[in-house]
Amino acid sequence: MKKFLSLTLVILLSLVVLTGCGGSQQATNEDQGQEETDVVTTASIVKEEQAFQEAITKDGTWIIATLNDLSFDQELVVEGTFHDKGNSDNEVYRKLAPYSQDDDHNITERYTITAPKMTIKSPNTKFQGGTFVGDVYVQANGFTLEDATVEGNIYFATEEYKSSANITDKSEVTGNTEVKGSTDVVSAASIVKEEEVFKKAIAKNGKWIIATLNDLSFDQKLVVEGTFHDKGNSDNKVYRKIAPYTQDDNYNVTERFTISAPKMTIKSPNTKFQAGTFVGDIYVQANGFTLEDATIDGDLYFATEEYESSANITDKSEVTGTVSVK
Structure with missing residues (x-):
């Protein structure tokens, strides 16, 4: 029976050939050496999160292969223009390969990459063979999902990006596949885990939506100010949202978080505080404030x-203290 070789062994064998061949074999192996340059020198085979993050940058590599599951608590950005096999004479192409294979290119094991979101800015990027848990935001032409799964949504910044994409029959997207403006899904949103980032996001130069991934605590007052629009699009209605919660693909709240501060002043019109808890007093100095499925453990x-x-x-909301004009 033919013995299968994992991707790791293939790479190791390639390196052995590179170091072991010389003399009369040099000319014979010239083409093979070029191929080995493709899979070794210009490729990135990673097992750690930090190495993966570096490999997907604009200074990274044309192909990024993983040898295990990877998990991130911040967004991933795949950017830069690369060419097939790392050769500028070849077509523009980039590949994320969370899987291993045998020497006949049959997939032997599939891996999962987990992150709140992944933004694709590299043209002709292919995600193949594994699973991404989170939402994918496409801001480039030629995205391909091949024999792979996205446990989340795929959002395209334009109709052009969507029409140029290819989601193969063997692939699956558990959520929505739709067009949303890039200002909506990337540059106008803020997903935070730290207090300092939250304070910047609620400022007048901040974001239209501020989502938290954990509890946050402050020892000074918070001020939500500035006029923003739904999805970060100025053609949409004036709207701002503070979202201390996580949700599943069907928009069901899966976890609620608490923001604590002596007080929070709302100066942004049409601000919604949804699905979490604010511990402290809220002072509203703008029209259209909404408390939806949320709690204020203090006065309003x-x-x-x-x-x-x-x-x-809303009926599902609660204010433990006083609600009054002051």
């Missing part, structure tokens, strides 16, 4: 009667 004060009358505290 409105600067004017107008601000109070324009507010919406």
